[in-house]
Structures are given as structure tokens and as C-alpha cells.
Amino acid sequence: MIVWPSEAKLTPVAKGNLERFKATAAARALEDDTEQWRFVNWSWLKDPPVRFTLVNDQHRMVTFTLGSTGHYTMHEADVSPHIPKALQAE
Numbered sequence: 001m002i003v004w005p006s007e008a009k010l011t012p013v014a015k016g017n018l019e020r021f022k023a024t025a026a027a028r029a030l031e032d033d034t035e036q037w038r039f040v041n042w043s044w045l046k047d048p049p050v051r052f053t054l055v056n057d058q059h060r061m062v063t064f065t066l067g068s069t070g071h072y073t074m075h076e077a078d079v080s081p082h083i084p085k086a087l088q089a090e
Helices: 012-022 025-032
Strands: 037-042 050-056 060-066 072-078
Touching (some): 012 025, 012 037, 012 050, 012 060
Antiparallel strands (some): 050 060
């Protein structure tokens, strides 16, 4: 499940970028996941590359980039080694 940013906090361009992301198979896959995914950042600019980074409670991070061709690339990383032990879920 994706925890989407509050629309009240979004500029019109950022809202449009998130709408484009919502329409992708990648977003639907994260929505169907049992883990909660939260945005670390999202693109506030209209021009490519448009980038979104999300992290879940297990400290898995995915970054989606929409290039000028309209195709998405995805990069996944485990960022748990960079999280202090005191902040990691047991």
C-alpha cells in the first residue's frame, strides 16, 4: 500500500506528476503490496527526469525515474545498513 502525500501540500505540477505515477504498473504493484510504502521525495518539476523515491517499514527503498521517452526505470535498494539500529523495527 502506498501512503500518498496530502494533496493540500502539493503544487499543481507535483500533483500532476503523482497522477502520472499513479497510472503506472509500478505504482499499482506497490499499492497491492502488503508493506506500507511512503514517499521520501517526489518531483516538483515538470521536465524529465521525473523521479519518485519511496521506502517501506523494512527499509527497502525504490526509486522510479520517468525519462524524456516516457519510459520508467526502477532501482531498488536495501537501506537498512544505513539506519541506526535503535530506529530499526525489531
